[in-house]
Amino acid sequence: MSKAWDQVTWQEIEVGGVLTEPGSARNYNTGDWRSSRPVWDKTRCIKCGICWTVCPEAGISEDADGYFEMNTYCKGCGICVKECVTGCIEMVVEES
Amino acid sequence: MMAHKKRVGMEVSIAVSHAVQLARAEAIAAYPITPQTHIVEHLSSLVANGDLEAEFVTVESEHSAMSACIGMSAAGVRTYTATSSQGLALMNEIVFITSAMRLPIVMTVANRALSGPLSIWNDHSDIMAARDIGWIQIFTENGQEAFDHSIMAFKIAEDHRVLLPTIVNLDGFILTHVVEAHEMMDQKTVDRFLPEFKPYHKLDPQKPVTMGAFAMPELFTECKMAHQMALTNSYGPILEVWQEWGKLTGRHYQPVETYRTEGAKVIIMMMGSLGQVAEVAVDAMRDQGIPVGLVKIRLWRPFPFADLRAALAGAEIVVVCDRALSLGGAAGPVLAEVRSAMYPLAVKPQILGYTVGLGGRDVQPEAFEELVRHAQAEVKQGPSQEYYIYGVRG
């Protein structure tokens, strides 16, 4: 369904309401929910990846240098901050 | 070309299980309930002996039977189950989902009264409580019909223009437990008639899909409409399959069957095995010069509005016999449907409703003669009741 989902007609409903594009939830940006964001202090980051492990959203990605950073899906829960072994992440309030 | 005709005497339940075997059902999940048991017992032994290449899952309830059938069909195999009465009631939650997911499961319902009080005997209250589940629903009148429709149901259900689960109804005990002569089919003929099941969507790691997603108000109505149109539009493919079967076997089936309706002023209507009893009554009344005919609904869902109107054209009085009650309502379910179908017509018959044969109460041919006399008298004076329960004491 490429058009806006509240414009879809009954003829366009896939047989049985089946969704044929796995992982299409990625089209929904949960980052909009965020009121604060995690910020990494790269001088203290040891690139261990625990932040990536503990993120319920898969909202943390590794960059080209092996550091981790928030991606667009981060909901701002702060688990990564609590679990970081070096304490290199802190939550910063989002600017509106 | 007519297939070789061989008539074999056997219990109707056994004939139905042979039909399922001939249809090469690949997966069965069922839970025992009287009077469906002989069907699933025989299927179990066919599987146990290797005469049917299928998995039989002996689930712990009918709710799980239908749920397992959904899993089977969604995974891409030809799926069958059978139930009755309380079993169908217990499945109720799931059967709506089966049809919404468009899974072409075939189910035999050995019609039996719903509790309470508990009754293992025949009426149609089980299927009428499942009237709006979005399945194709077919009624049969004798063993041969039950056998034929059990095979045809797979072809209808699995047609990619249809993709809807299908129920074949047969009356509990009155049909399931009697021995009748059946014209059986050979495997080759059935294989030619019914090709291998080709699922439309299936659960396959090579091509993952999500089944059973939920709909917000913005999409729910469109989903229901798609389902409604699929069921309505299944009418054409159903007729095609029945016509093909007719050519193959010489046994022709119509959505609405008529018996001696030429010039009939009074028409008796019903579904299921009582049709045969009513034929005897019609013959007797015709002999007495009473212009009576018989109309039997075979295809209950999708409801054949046009066929019904054509069949009832010219009738002055229609006597609708229901095998179930809509408690607290105005009528039995078949009566409500017939009245609703006829109401828009400018010229319409008087339609009277009688509930007969509840919970195994015997209905003899004389009963129909009595109903016709009663209906004629009521029409003359203006109907005194919304509907009548035949033979009730007190």
Add this chain to the structure above:
Amino acid sequence: MEKFGYAESTKFDTYASRMMPRDEFFTSGHRSCQGCGEALAVRWACKAIGKNAIIAHATGCMEIVSSGMPQTAWMHPWIHVAFENTSAVASGIEAALRVLERKGKLKGPLPKVVAMGGDGGTSDIGLQSLSGALERNTNFTYICWDNEAYMNTGIQRSSATPFGAMTTTSPPGKRSIGQSTWKKDMVAIAVAHGIPYVATASPGYLFDLYFKVKKAVETPGPAYITILSTCPTGWRSATDLSVRLARLATETAVFPLFEVVDGKYRLTVEPPKIRPIRDYLKPQGRFRHLRDHEVEFIQKQTLARYKLLLDKCQAPFPEFAPVHLPEGT
């Protein structure tokens, strides 16, 4: 069976994260609450399950947050039917796969079948179909996301709600301390079916969870895993505490991590010292109303139950091992 290792430490092996698979099978864009421990558990369970699997899911939080038309967060072939019947749906899938394999219609290896449901869908309304599937020796893995109440419908009590917890249908009041019953022991119920693999896991120990799920899906026959799923919304806890609370549940012996292989119990995470129960209860608003003597009661009960579990871990191997499916089925 012992080909998988465990993270037996009380905290993460620091660099192990980098060695874990990066493929996501439960994708971003799902709509769970902030800090959902359950979504985290699902993410890792799905990694462990691997690509070649079919998932049946019960109605509940994870179904609702992941499968609203027209989007899905699942990369697996996935089916949701209803609340109480997931194990039966999985039974059907498993039977169908066997037929397809026998008839040579399967391309590639036989997919794993996994059923998932919340604690309500497992220990309450889904218990019958789960028991049926376990009893029939269905070759599948059942995972219970145990967030200890009906969170999706608004935090009502379930039989998995812990003693004393406040929910919307077990509110504390003049005549109530909150939930008045002890958490139903689903692990013992699963073990009683004589199945080859049963385990507990939690998002506090994700590598332990990962390897248990992997082991469960590799086990022929039925496997059952309960995963404690921290729920900031329902537990009235801070969103950033979801992993820490799960770890505290194990460190206080509220939720010990163990597995039962062929009837033999084994702790997989052994806290060197059991912490006081208050450490676990205090960060959770759902226990805030509890008075000292009630906390004391929970403390005693928890330790007594932990002692029973340790005794089971010492017990000899059971005389009658569960039935395994014969090779090749």
